[in-house]
Amino acid sequence: MSAGPAGIPEDRALSPHTGYTRAHWEAAADSLLAAVEPYATEDRALYHLPGEHTSWSGRLSDGLEGYARTLMLAAFRRDEKALERYAEGLAAGTAGIWPRIEDRSQPLVEAASIALALRLTRPLLWDRLDDGVRQRAAAWLGDALTAEPWPCNWELFPVTVGGFLEDIGYEPTLSRAAIDRGLDRIEQWYVGDGWYTDGDGRAFDYYNGWAMHLYPVLHAWLADDERLLDLYGGRLSAHLADYARLFGGDGAPMHQGRSLTYRFATTAPLWLGALTGRTPLSPGGTRRLGSGALKYFLDRGAVDGHGLLTLGWHGPDSAVLQGYSGPASPYWASKGFLGLLLPPDHEVWTATEEPRPADRADESHPIGPPNWLLQSTSSDGLVRLHNHGSEDVRYDPYYTRLAYSTVTTPSTSYDNSVIVGDDPSRTGIEPLGVGEGWVASRHTTASGARVTSLVLAEGAVEVRAFRVSAAPEGTAVRVTGWATGESGAQAELRPIHGLLSASSDGLTGVTAATDTVFVALARLTAEPDPVPLEESVTLTVVDGTNEIHACWSGGREVRARLDDGAVTVGTERPGV
Template sequence: MVLGKAYTLSLVTAFDPARLTLPPEDRALSPHTGWTRAHWAAVADHLLLSLRPFFTSTRSQVRLPGPVSSSGADSDGLEGFARSFLLFAFRLAGERGADPHGFLDGYRDGLVAGTDPRNPERWVLPAEQAQAEVEAASIALGLQLTRPWLWDSLDDEARQRVVDWLALNPVGWYPDNNWLWFRITVETFLASVGGPHDPARIAADLARIEDYYQGDGWWADGALRNYDYYCGWAMHLYPLLWAGSEGSTAFGSASLAPVFRARLADFLDDFTALIGADGMPVLQGRSLIYRFATAAPLWMGALSGASRQSPGLLRRAASGELRAFLERGAVDARGLLTMGLYGEWPAMAQTYSGAGSPYWASKGFLGLLLPADHPVWTAVEEPLPIEQGDVRRVIRPAGWLVSGTAADGIVRVINHGSDHALEGDRTGDSALYGRFGYSSVTLPPLTGDAIDDPADSMVGAVDAAGRSTHRTGFARGAIGDDGGAAYAVSVADAHWVDSSVDGPAYDHGAGRTGRVTDGPLLATASVVRGSWEVRATRRLPRVGTVADPLPVRVSGWPLTDDAEAVTETGHGMVAIQADGLRSELRALPGIGGGEIAASVRTETGVSPIGRITAIPRLEFAEVAEGDVVVAAVRLGRGAEEAPSSRVVVTRDDVAILQVTWPDGALSTVRIG
């Protein structure tokens, strides 16, 4: 179910009211969400208390019901401990050691037992399973934050065992992405307690991470075009926690901290614009099962003093996200975070995800480190950007155009820069990275035929079997804003991918590999204003070849509900309506393309947000080299007048798209 501006679900749909007691809402302090620090504390305690039945006998693992990850049950048990330990650490440190529920004794016992090599329930070693390297960072960070109450209370033998286990982690292989921050975090903690560490390796990791920075506050998660929520809950979270940690000054944190703060400030200017009026962030990228971990950079803005946003806005954004996910069933009647997005939907997870993985949502509780008298808790909530008026932003590093409309509270991203790949790669599209469109109220089909046949928010050539091409590996083009609309361009060396020949894939967010069949070169320009995108695609010639015309399909926004969508079709147009939303496509004048057929693709059981997903489509029957097909694409509530357009080809064969908006404003962009 998709909610509008008003919160219409009771928390009893997500929680067992006998186990959770929330304080009364405070609409004077929090006019938008009603939530205060006491609400955050109550939810955090509920999550921690609900885990108690799932600790193993020595308290060293949290073994939760659900699917086992590719790393195995022992690794998943460590993951459940380490990620909830982080939540406990925020809670304990924020209360300056007060522990009315007695969490400290249990986590202390588990820490000592987990690092005891004689314990049958000991933690896995990184040589046995690399996932330990991830969880070691949460252990080190939690120890850093709770040092006066936990680390300082351990005897020498216990401390040495913890040091010995942590010291095993930095020496292994690490992926070239946010994992490097895990190693830095562990080694810096070890340095602070006199443990083994390698200053040269820390320096090298810091230098390598700097290569990921793309400007304007945005980090890619590694060397690929991976733009997603890891930018916030990893690449902005760990640097500033590290810079404030004991021992970090020996590795240059004093000079790096101001840089990290300035970058976070830039990022938050964009990030707050990516949250819908109902509190849901734009749904894009891997690891969405971490849910309200998306709030982490908001709290870091308050914790570090980096944000240009007011404390009231930061809290409104964070509380909106937490409440939005909880009201949609993120926590079940047992008090557990499930594998899924709203409620439980195991297919949502990557193969590295186990039942303990969703507890990285703990990062979203970072704000509990701040005391009750901090301005982020005492300031009156202020409206999100989308609640203040329409939003239009260009995020150049990610190749994104952001368009939010205050009338319906929806935020949309039109994507010409992220595909979890490199330019020239020939893999399949990842549903969560490769689409043209993402929003705060929609989600692409994540399973089924759409893996090899991209279904929504796409432009692709169509083969004899009816399958669309993929665009991963596209070349980026111009991006900007002309004052009346935002625009972006990319060129795809389109290709079909049959992933069945490679068998099951290890899913870490990227598209699948397989047998590749060449398709056409397709240059696509998007011009965006309000709820409309005008999407124009030109089939470019390949040097030295003459190609026959072929069908090209343009697809719109996917709508998902538990009931079938209502369909409306006409000449060159198709619209669907579901759960109060409207997704439509309208063919606009182009060059060539042949006959146009309108249809709706319907899938069942392919999305965690509802049972039935419907996608509007237009198919242009005969697109030759040089032809341009144009469609107006919309996601919104109710009907709205569409823009018009025309395509002009210059003497030197340059195609220009001219868009006229309903108020008479004109936007012009070169296609390709």
């Protein structure tokens, strides 16, 4: 019989997909808390975890980060002995050790974690503190009420601090103003159907779940404000209908976006939906996804030989880090233990695990606001995200590639890209629509060429089509596919129209005097013996009309037309 954290046997009757139960989550939390304790300073105000302090904020702020993010874990665990240690640290930290909370400073982030933990555990921690400590702590946190956040999910940190301070009666007018201001600001980024952008632009990723939904919903729930809970909880429920599909059959979250070193923090919105009753997911479905993600990372070296979370994805991996990443940054993974707020007899812990939707059948799921198409296959558990609407202000490979998956990582050689001339840039993405089995967009390269992109998908197979406009005749075009690395998956890329096979660098072609259409056939699969790619679909490209006809082996026919900045798609099903 397999075992999980602390050698606890897996329970394949209650949890047929992961074997994990609440006991495994408790053991994982206890192990993480025990592992960081030796790295606390003598007064317990700072946790100096090993590793290079290369973050923007410096060693002192990194030590505060270690305190705040592991305190959050102790709060979700309701570990009274651990909370006593953190109470000592709170007393010392607010006596002049912790850096002040200033405009756009890292301590503002950590203040939110501390305030949330104090609010969640008020009878166990805050109410047991001396008056002097409470006064100093409130004053230290109070700077967050007027500190200017970065214009993104940071707007919610003063909201979280303000919610706690308002509860304890500290500067109630200022606290309420901080709450209202932050909640008002995120409204400009809500784009409907449960999705936010993370600030201006079109940055869509896990920050939707572990920040943009987490903080407002928890605030409304803790404040017992039904109006706010209906508003933000309704958005969360809508979001989870899409979000639940971002996890692979092996538990892996989608490898896209920034701050991926937070790992199983991706499970926080799943538990939040169950905690507040705002979720479309069944209790067994919620636990299957949550436990799947935790198990995925614990089984793949996310925790080192000292029991510490490393800076990386599986093990250490600098590719997924940002400039703000310090040794304690991975401990935002503590958010993933939010489910421990649910009592042991809650049905999310007692129900039998249920399969993901894509475990039952292949699925092509369109997501409107970010203009994404999720392509899932039941045979291998892979999920592929076709990105035709998310980007960062920089050319960031974790935002701007054409596709991502739960088993591959963006490569330094521009996987999943269309490169015009020597220009790989893909910014200023204009969504052109998404529907059943298709998604499209347009972008303009730095050289001024316009690229209209279309993906048609069925099963594990993709038709990738591009119309290149405003490029000089004879301009080289390169189309690349999936970079599988050490994933064990198999990638294929075949030229269909306007392209020739190249080496491992992809497919190549050149532009004509007028707009030029390029079409390729691609597949990413973990099936050991897939049907030959060419037998999956019959493709016809009509010269002079920019039309593509696809007849899938299952009988579905798709007719698409690529214009410069516009795509039309029509689908016919057999017998309809």
